[in-house]
Amino acid sequence: MFRDAVLVAAKDLRVEARSRVATNQVLPFALLVLVLFAFALGTDRGTLSAAAGGLFWLAVLFSAMLAIQRSFGIEAADDARDALRLSGLDAGGIFLGKAGAIVVQLLLLEVVLGAGIVVLYDVQLHAPLLLIGSTVLATAGLAAAGVAYGMVAAGLRVRETLLPLLVLPALAPLLLAAARVADAALGGTPGLAAPWVRLLAVFTTVYVAFGVVAFGALLEES
Amino acid sequence: MPTRNGVTSALGAAAIVLLALTAVLALVVSPAEVNQGDSVRLLYLHVPTAWLALYLSFGVTSLASALYLWPRTRSRFWDMLAGASAEIGVLFLGLTLAVGSIWGRPTWGVWWTWDPRLTSTAVLFVLYLGYLAVRGVPGDQAVTSKRAAVVALAAFVDVPIIHQSVEWWRGQHQAASVLDDSRLLDPQITGTMATTLVVAVVAFTVLYAWLLAHRMRVFDLEHRAGQEDLTAALAERRAEAAELGSAARATP
Numbered sequence: 001m002f003r004d005a006v007l008v009a010a011k012d013l014r015v016e017a018r019s020r021v022a023t024n025q026v027l028p029f030a031l032l033v034l035v036l037f038a039f040a041l042g043t044d045r046g047t048l049s050a051a052a053g054g055l056f057w058l059a060v061l062f063s064a065m066l067a068i069q070r071s072f073g074i075e076a077a078d079d080a081r082d083a084l085r086l087s088g089l090d091a092g093g094i095f096l097g098k099a100g101a102i103v104v105q106l107l108l109l110e111v112v113l114g115a116g117i118v119v120l121y122d123v124q125l126h127a128p129l130l131l132i133g134s135t136v137l138a139t140a141g142l143a144a145a146g147v148a149y150g151m152v153a154a155g156l157r158v159r160e161t162l163l164p165l166l167v168l169p170a171l172a173p174l175l176l177a178a179a180r181v182a183d184a185a186l187g188g189t190p191g192l193a194a195p196w197v198r199l200l201a202v203f204t205t206v207y208v209a210f211g212v213v214a215f216g217a218l219l220e221e222s
Numbered sequence: 223m224p225t226r227n228g229v230t231s232a233l234g235a236a237a238i239v240l241l242a243l244t245a246v247l248a249l250v251v252s253p254a255e256v257n258q259g260d261s262v263r264l265l266y267l268h269v270p271t272a273w274l275a276l277y278l279s280f281g282v283t284s285l286a287s288a289l290y291l292w293p294r295t296r297s298r299f300w301d302m303l304a305g306a307s308a309e310i311g312v313l314f315l316g317l318t319l320a321v322g323s324i325w326g327r328p329t330w331g332v333w334w335t336w337d338p339r340l341t342s343t344a345v346l347f348v349l350y351l352g353y354l355a356v357r358g359v360p361g362d363q364a365v366t367s368k369r370a371a372v373v374a375l376a377a378f379v380d381v382p383i384i385h386q387s388v389e390w391w392r393g394q395h396q397a398a399s400v401l402d403d404s405r406l407l408d409p410q411i412t413g414t415m416a417t418t419l420v421v422a423v424v425a426f427t428v429l430y431a432w433l434l435a436h437r438m439r440v441f442d443l444e445h446r447a448g449q450e451d452l453t454a455a456l457a458e459r460r461a462e463a464a465e466l467g468s469a470a471r472a473t474p
Contacts, residue, residue, distance in 0.1 A: 149376070152356060152373055162359070165348070166352040173386070173387035199387055199390070203383055
């Protein structure tokens with residue numbers, strides 16, 4: 001399963017590295033969202049820095065929608081989905097591979113966004129280990145849930161509108177937890193983060209397990 | 223399945239009688255509450271619709287979806303049951319939220335509070351709208367049924383996490399500064415108020431069974447109509463081909 005996962009992840013990342021859609025379109029979009037928040041909330045630096053954790057994760061969430069659509073978009077071209085189904089790769093491995101490729105892309109995006117909130121929102125970074133650890137954990141959960149629901153919407157005519165409706169409510173606990181951890185870390189009170197980190201761990205574990213089990217059923221059909 | 227049979231007729235009649243009884247008990251017989259006044263009567267609607275939607279409907283949908291996904295028990299029956307139950311659940315959850323909001327306005331002074339139960343119920347409502355959206359996607363029935371079943375199970379595993387997260391989220395900000403309805407309802411309720419509530423819950427449970435039977439019947443009729451259209455289209459094409467064949471033979 002893990003060998004298959006590495007194969008699929010490497011394939012997805014190779015496609016992204018060559019097409020540069022993620023760097024040329026998704027990344028600028030994420031930065032644009034940061035600027036739009038400033039337009040919506042006013043340029044008062046106190047407001048923006050107080051809300052920085054939540055805004056950061058909201059920007060990640062919106063960008064993740066694009067990354068997930070893209071991840072299944074590349075399978076739609078040239079009947080690649082059928083090829084994937086016929087490849088004999090383990091379904092759980094395909095799920096982990098696609099989620100892994102999205103994790104890598106989102107982590108790169110989060111580094112840039114992190115720099116973005118430091119520069120634009122005047123945020124001080126505290127507790128770097130907590131920030132990095134929780135971000136990796138939350139990103140893994142986000143990618144797992146995203147790929148599971150992405151597969152539900154894949155290949156349907158209404159996939160662009162269906163995916164956010166399915167994923168965003170399911171991600172509500174993740175957004176809550178990740179934003180609270182970020183607030184605690186940025187606000188210099190990392191002690192408050194403990195229950196939220198546990199919640200992130202549970203969310204990520206549940207969705208990774210669910211995806212590995214359910215992906216076979218979603219893949220075998222039609 | 224015939225349009226109606228003895229069981230559905232009996233269920234329908236029982237639902238009408240019980241709902242009428244609930245209305246009389248809730249509006250006339252039971253007294254106004256000391257603190258809430260007449261607005262307490264809304265709870266005789268709010269509590270049973272919440273029970274019907276959150277526990278009965280979505281419980282049945284989760285169970286039926288699991289049975290549909292399990293290869294050994296896969297049949298169209300479980301798919302229809304899951305879909306019918308979810309539709310009724312979404313309808314009554316919408317009613318629960320609306321009635322709760324109307325109750326909250328005079329009691330709490332606001333239409334909406336970010337109370338953990340309210341918030342997680344709202345998220346659940348949107349999750350099941352997504353489920354119905356997947357079911358409504360046009361195309362291969364077997365594909366959308368299976369995907370919808372996966373979404374229903376995902377919603378089921380997500381619910382405890384959502385609930386825990388909003389519980390903590392609100393817990394951090396402030397303790398409940400207003401009366402929450404669990405404390406109002408659970409221990410102190412006695413006499414006609416308790417009777418009314420019990421009758422209301424039974425009435426809505428019977429209503430659920432009746433609506434479920436009829437929704438499944440309509441699903442079945444839709445399926446059969448689809449099959450008949452297909453058969454008719456096939457017959458038409460065959461007749462066309464035979465006509466062309468004989469025309470070709472007539473003019474060599």
